[in-house]
Amino acid sequence: MPQPDRGTKSRLPLVIAGVILAIPVILPLLVSTYAKTDPKLGGFPFYFWWQFALIVVSGICTIIGYRIVVGHDNRSDDARSRGERA
């Protein structure tokens, strides 16, 4: 089966984006690493403030993933339109 032509660029950026996106999926699942009271922050037990922090981490990881994937898409669109003109 022919590879769908998305230009000659490598798939490496997509792999990196995948790894970055996996971080906010995996961290919340490791409950034993954060189900504890100390250290507290502003009266919040660790368990609670850590999960609020993970929400922020999730947002940041998704923004980075977005930048990578959109950059990748634009490059492959350029490569494709060059190919179509040639």
Next chain:
Amino acid sequence: MKDVNGVTFTIFIILFLFVTLLGFSAARWRRVPALDNLDEWGLGGRGFGTFVAWFLIGGDLYTAYTFIAVPALLYAGSVTGFFAVPYTIIVYPLIFAFIPRLWSVAHRNGYVTPADFVEGRYESRGLSLVVAFTGILATMPYIALQLVGIQVVLKVMGIGATGNWFWKEAPLFLAFVILAAYTYSSGLRAPALIAFVKDALIYLVVIVAVIYLPTKLGGWGGIFDAAGNSFDKFNADNADAITAGSASGKGLLPPGAAQWAYASLALGSALALFMYPHSVTAVLSTKSRNVIRRNAALLPAYSFLLGLIALLGFAAVAAGVSTTNPQEALPTLFRQEFPSWFVGVAFAAIVIGALVPAAIMSIAAANLWTRNIYKAFINPAASKQQEAQQSKVASLVVKLGALLFVIVMPKEFAINLQLLGGIWILQTLPAIVIGLYTRWLHRYALLTGWAVAMAWGTWQTYQVPTVGKPGSHFGGSVGIVKIFGWQLSEDKLYYGLAALVINLVVAVVLTLLFRALKVPAGTDQTKPTDYVADSGEAGVAMPEELAAGTVAP
């Protein structure tokens, strides 16, 4: 109605009337010649940008019931109650990864529902039917729960608490009729427009509450301490019952034995969330792949809000709120701690928050009915106008079903079915998500995997008694997972996730078998390039083409 506070009630009614007007006028928003096709009525013209989509998806996924039930869990000292937060953390990277492919293939091929995609991908009306059936089945109790949320607020407000059966349910019935009427006339545009008001009110109420309440209750440290002490006291007073298993121990955070239940609930619910027809409807209403991706990065703001709302459950404990129905904890906390006008705003926020997802859910279920049951089996020649008309009527029927549910059945029943709904909808994941990447799994293997997992998941949940009521059923969705007597783990796990694993194993084994026997696999109507197409590319209609004459909001 002697308990009703006049100021609270007046503010509540004004806000409710305002969104009602908004709901009806939504038919004119982004005006198109007619709303008589599913792209317009059922998907809002497929043209929502990042801003509108953020409110729409946020308003859709974070339901009023969440705002009632999650703090209720924490108020009741459930050690896994906070799982809604990791669940809504995990879901966005998943949406980012999977949903743009669904968006693309749906746009290229004119699919309106996930079941449309399954039919096109596998050439199997049977598989498409079970996906549609599961979607409708799982959505109905979800709508019912929104009505339960409204009921709880009305009850705490003092409306409909007295009198005979009719007067008790009349306010709920009235809210329901209004909701049904503007959904019928405006379609997805109504909840999209109302979502702005809903979210503005919810953000306002929650930010005020999380800043103001701690000043009255000794800071957040004081709230956590008070809740912790209260739970410790409960555990000490009921030590015998807890050991005997007739009561659950309470706590702020999950002990070792409950941590895998917590993690599997979070992961399973996240995977289930974007299989729900209403989330698919919301994401398909966006105008490009990147709107979905941008929203995946922006929607966690709602998760932050949800976490804060959850913690109000502890604030209710600290404030000494005493109620036998934990669902009334949050509204009672507001009524007790805030001036009456603000209580009116807060209660309106919750009720409006129930109307938005209820509308989207009924539209999504109606689209499934129309596309995958009516058009697929009853009237294959249906025109676009007939499709839209079917969906409009079906949205009424679905909501009516949910209303009967709430009025006729005990409240527990809706909650139990919602629990099951999550387990059921998760079983459509192999056909939809794996289907987005590969067609390797055989259509009949997927069908069998679905059937086995549905039966297993339902049976396991049926056997879970409510704590303290031996012999009762559907008491929870976690437990020790045993498959043919083989125990998967020492700790309790979410049955939905375990059923998904069984589903996948059956699907893989039978695929190998069916391929060896050369059972026909059907023709794929989609092309590999369909999955990466974006708006503006060949075959993908631009929003402008779909909605000629669109005006900016």
